[in-house]
Amino acid sequence: MQPILSVRDLIVEVDTGSAVHRVLDGVSLDLYPGKTLGVVGESGCGKSMTALATMGLLPDRFRIAGGSIRLGDEELTTVKPNRLRQLRGNTISMIFQEPMTSLNPLLTVERQIAEVVELHQGKSATEAREIALETLRAVQIPSPEERLAAYPHELSGGMRQRVMIAIALACRPKVIIADEPTTALDVTVQAQIFGLLRDLQCNTDTAIMLITHDLGAVADMADEVAVFYAGKSIETGPVADILDHPAHPYTRGLMSCTPRLRLGAAARLPEAGTLGEIPGMVPPLGRFPKACRFAPRCPLADTRCTTEAPLPVAVGPNQSALCWHAKEEVYV
Amino acid sequence: MRLLEVENLKVHFPLASGQSVRAVDGVSFSVDEGASFGIVGESGSGKSTTAQALMRLVDPVEGAMRLGDHNLSGLQGESLRLARKTIQMVFQDPFSSLNPRLRAGQAVREPLDLMGIGTKAEREAKVDEMFAAVGLHPDAKRLFPHQFSGGQRQRLCIARAMVTEPRVVVCDEPVSALDVAIQAQILNLLKGLQRDKKLTYVFISHDLAVVQNICTHVAVMYLGEFVETGPVAEIFANAKHPYTWSLMAAALSPDDRDRDRDRFTVSGEPPSPINPPKGCRFAGRCPFAQNICVTKRPELTKVAGKHRVACHFSETLTPPLAELAAKQRPKNKVTSTPGTPP
Numbered sequence: 142m143q144p145i146l147s148v149r150d151l152i153v154e155v156d157t158g159s160a161v162h163r164v165l166d167g168v169s170l171d172l173y174p175g176k177t178l179g180v181v182g183e184s185g186c187g188k189s190m191t192a193l194a195t196m197g198l199l200p201d202r203f204r205i206a207g208g209s210i211r212l213g214d215e216e217l218t219t220v221k222p223n224r225l226r227q228l229r230g231n232t233i234s235m236i237f238q239e240p241m242t243s244l245n246p247l248l249t250v251e252r253q254i255a256e257v258v259e260l261h262q263g264k265s266a267t268e269a270r271e272i273a274l275e276t277l278r279a280v281q282i283p284s285p286e287e288r289l290a291a292y293p294h295e296l297s298g299g300m301r302q303r304v305m306i307a308i309a310l311a312c313r314p315k316v317i318i319a320d321e322p323t324t325a326l327d328v329t330v331q332a333q334i335f336g337l338l339r340d341l342q343c344n345t346d347t348a349i350m351l352i353t354h355d356l357g358a359v360a361d362m363a364d365e366v367a368v369f370y371a372g373k374s375i376e377t378g379p380v381a382d383i384l385d386h387p388a389h390p391y392t393r394g395l396m397s398c399t400p401r402l403r404l405g406a407a408a409r410l411p412e413a414g415t416l417g418e419i420p421g422m423v424p425p426l427g428r429f430p431k432a433c434r435f436a437p438r439c440p441l442a443d444t445r446c447t448t449e450a451p452l453p454v455a456v457g458p459n460q461s462a463l464c465w466h467a468k469e470e471v472y473v
Numbered sequence: 474m475r476l477l478e479v480e481n482l483k484v485h486f487p488l489a490s491g492q493s494v495r496a497v498d499g500v501s502f503s504v505d506e507g508a509s510f511g512i513v514g515e516s517g518s519g520k521s522t523t524a525q526a527l528m529r530l531v532d533p534v535e536g537a538m539r540l541g542d543h544n545l546s547g548l549q550g551e552s553l554r555l556a557r558k559t560i561q562m563v564f565q566d567p568f569s570s571l572n573p574r575l576r577a578g579q580a581v582r583e584p585l586d587l588m589g590i591g592t593k594a595e596r597e598a599k600v601d602e603m604f605a606a607v608g609l610h611p612d613a614k615r616l617f618p619h620q621f622s623g624g625q626r627q628r629l630c631i632a633r634a635m636v637t638e639p640r641v642v643v644c645d646e647p648v649s650a651l652d653v654a655i656q657a658q659i660l661n662l663l664k665g666l667q668r669d670k671k672l673t674y675v676f677i678s679h680d681l682a683v684v685q686n687i688c689t690h691v692a693v694m695y696l697g698e699f700v701e702t703g704p705v706a707e708i709f710a711n712a713k714h715p716y717t718w719s720l721m722a723a724a725l726s727p728d729d730r731d732r733d734r735d736r737f738t739v740s741g742e743p744p745s746p747i748n749p750p751k752g753c754r755f756a757g758r759c760p761f762a763q764n765i766c767v768t769k770r771p772e773l774t775k776v777a778g779k780h781r782v783a784c785h786f787s788e789t790l791t792p793p794l795a796e797l798a799a800k801q802r803p804k805n806k807v808t809s810t811p812g813t814p815p
Contacts, residue, residue: 183652184623283741297742298516327515327679332723332738354652357725384727398657400682402724405796408685408709415664416657416686422622 144171145213145348146195146233146316152207153187153194155426162427164190164203166372171365172316172348179363179380180352181395185423186369188352192318195350196235197225212316231261234309238321240301244293250277250304251289257311276307280337299330306337313345320352335362356399360384368392371423371434378460388454388462390439394419433465441466476506476673477527477641482536484522488747495746496522497533498697504690506640509667509674511688511705513681513720517743518694520677521565524645527675528562529553540641558588561634565646567626571618578604578614581632588637603632606669607662624655628662635666643675648683660687681724685709690779693717696743696754699773703780712797713776713787715739716755722794737793753785761790 153165165187172178180188193199195210197217210217212233217225237243245253254276255269264272270289277285280303293301302322309317319338323331339362342349351362359366359380366383368376368391376389387393397417403410421438424430432450436442445465454467484497497519504510512520525531527538529545538545543556561584564570571580581603585596604611607628618626627647634642644663648656664687667674678684684691685705692702693716701714712718722737739758744750750757756766765785773781776788784790792798 183654299742328723328725329515329719329739330742331725332736333740336736336738355725356653356727357729360727360730361725381730384730395653396727398654399727400657400660400680400686401726401728402682402685402709402721404709404712404721404794406710407796409706415661418657418661419654420658422624422655 142173145174146170146172146350147211148191148195148208149211150208151191151194151205151210153190153199153203154206155203157202157427160427163206163429164372164426165194166429167208168369168372168374169208170350170367170374170377172350173364174315174348175342175346176364177342177349177351177362179359179366180350180369181354181356181359181366182369183354183423185371185425187372188369189320190372191369192235192320192350192352195318196229196233197222198235227261230257230309230314231312232314233316233318234312234314236302236305236309236317236319236322238324240298240305240325241293243305244301246293248292249289250291250293250296250307253304254308254311257308261312272311273307276311277304279310279341280304280307281333282307298326299333302326302330302334303337306334306341310341310345314347316348316350318350318352321354322351323358324353324355331358338362356384356395368395371429373434373463375435375464376460376462378457382457382460386457386460388456388460388467389435389464390441390466391419391435392462394438433463435464474506475503476541477504477510477675478537478539479503479523479527480537482523482526482538483534484519484526484531485534492747495697495749497526498746498749499536500692500694500697500699502692502699502702504641504673504675506673507667507671508690509676509688511676511678511684511691512694513678513684513691514694515679515720515743517696517746519697519746520679520694521645523694524562524643524675524677527641527643528557528560530562555588558590558637559639560641560643561637561639562643562645563627563630563634563647566650567623567630568618568650570630571626573618575618576614577609577616577618577621577629580618580629581614581636584633584637590637599636600632603636606635606666607632622655623651624658627651627655627659631659631662631666635670635672638670639672641673641675643677645677646679647676649679656683663687681709681720682726693720696749697746698754698783700755700783701781702773703778707778707780710797711777711780712792713780713782713790714755714784715759715761715790718792718794718797719758721797753783761786 148170151165151168154161155164182188205218251273254273258264258269258272282288282303323334363380366380367374370391376392387396419438432448433446436446451463451465453461453463455461456467480501482500485493485495487493514520526533548556582596582600609628648659676688688705691705691708692699695716701717719739741758752768753766753771756762771783771785773783775781
């Protein structure tokens with residue numbers, strides 16, 4: 142199967158005025174129709190930058206300095222701004238983290254959804270209203286006819302996020318980038334939103350890039366996973382392989398510091414004790430270590446790790462990790 | 474020994490219309506010395522307001538709160554200020570809860586200054602001790618909050634909360650603004666400090682796994698009320714309330730990838746706390762609800778030991794979660810059709 146979105150060796154730089162830093166350093170990803178790619182990592186690892194670069198929404202002072210982003214047959218890094226505007230919201234769309242700040246408080250729900258289809262598909266206001274209504278139904282908003290006239294402040298957080306999803310879906314995009322779409326929501330609402338995204342994906346064959354810091358969300362949603370650390374994708378592979386046999390010490394660290402719910406008989410077992418810890422924190426931009434970027438926090442780091450940048454190692458048929466110790470650790 | 478006792482606490486916020494938001498609507502609990510009492514629930518359930526009421530940052534309209542010999546709910550002015558030596562709080566957002574113009578050392582020392590504890594030298598020594606206890610380098614005392622990462626700021630907030638050697642620390646979502654790796658560091662730190670200093674925690678969180686990790690007792694809160702409460706091991710092994718089940722079912726784990734499994738979910742969102750439903754407040758979302766649930770309010774009732782549940786059908790329902798159902802003896806199953814709320 143051909144990927145619908147293919148990112149190759151993407152480099153994004155930021156010019157801080159005094160120095161130029163690499164925010165993303167050679168990131169490669171593939172998104173397939175009907176599949177979900179989970180992108181995980183801590184804040185400051187480049188997850189959202191990858192999304193913004195793909196959408197052509199990089200903030201001021203940030204620029205794509207190398208690599209390619211192919212959407213279908215088109216190269217997004219060199220595409221004309223006009224064409225990018227046609228694609229964005231139409232073929233590829235984004236669900237942002239904060240529905241409160243990403244919706245226009247002065248426009249009704251109907252306007253915000255209809256605008257997208259009027260702009261991209263040249264629909265009349267009446268047709269657009271029909272589509273808006275239909276999309277609200279698709280995202281399971283109760284009494285959608287009434288909600289069309291509502292303003293964002295009249296909706297709960299979960300309803301706002303459904304409206305965000307409705308806007309993203311209105312043009313039936315081939316790719317949706319969802320940047321922490323449920324972080325601001327309660328768990329029961331998160332479960333509803335994830336269920337909704339899965340159903341919609343099933344019906345439309347949309348490819349989803351799910352950016353999250355939550356390995357539980359990855360387990361629930363993703364088919365493939367890319368783990369990011371300090372501007373690099375340090376481990377990639379099918380979700381089962383990554384979560385069952387994480388090869389990179391960072392991925393393993395993330396797994397061990399995620400608290401697990403123990404229900405039923407397991408809850409009565411003596412407490413598992415302290416959580417695993419990854420010491421230290423993600424280095425700030427401009428202070429990424431030269432060789433392996435995780436080395437200062439890594440329990441396995443040796444001289445090689447601090448002198449020589451690691452190369453991707455195949456640790457399974459479809460799984461690869463950017464670590465000098467990856468292979469030997471997995472097969473012991 | 475019982476250290477903190479809360480009885481029938483109510484916090485209502487009046488609205489211009491004459492109605493009021495019943496944020497906390499009659500909760501009672503007690504916490505033994507050295508225990509950690511977790512309050513879980515979704516946004517709007519009133520868990521943070523409960524925390525703020527304990528600190529007297531909001532005033533209850535009804536109810537009693539006692540901490541050792543202090544009658545927390547009756548204190549005013551100077552006596553309240555002094556009582557705060559013994560009860561301190563760690564807030565959710567370490568960015569907005571530190572004064573950007575105070576150096577880290579000053580911020581941690583401030584409670585000692587304000588309460589006039591110790592000499593200047595003793596205060597400085599205490600600050601050094603707290604920096605070491607939370608894992609910050611003593612040189613960091615000179616820095617301003619913006620020079621710290623989120624995790625380090627939360628360490629500062631913890632140091633500040635514990636510098637007066639309180640007996641109770643109220644932690645309001647102390648790790649939810651942090652990345653998972655940093656979250657683990659802070660949880661381990663809080664556990665270590667509790668062990669070393671014999672602290673008692675009231676721990677507010679929306680994350681069941683976090684509560685299970687750090688708490689000894691837990692209350693599940695919904696729309697201003699406790700719907701289930703008890704020792705952590707008992708609740709997680711044997712939860713009885715459908716709302717607790719829905720929270721458990723919605724929690725995602727990296728170990729669980731069976732996406733096609735028929736997960737128990739509830740629809741809708743909590744109703745408004747301005748006009749809460751007359752009967753069971755969860756009835757509108759509960760797939761097991763019957764007529765009585767709409768008309769009659771269920772009381773928190775003992776099911777075993779200290780485990781209490783507010784549900785008319787706590788004795789008869791079979792948990793829709795495989796882990797919980799596994800050890801249940803099949804009782805007479807509920808006859809309602811799930812998915813048809815009244």
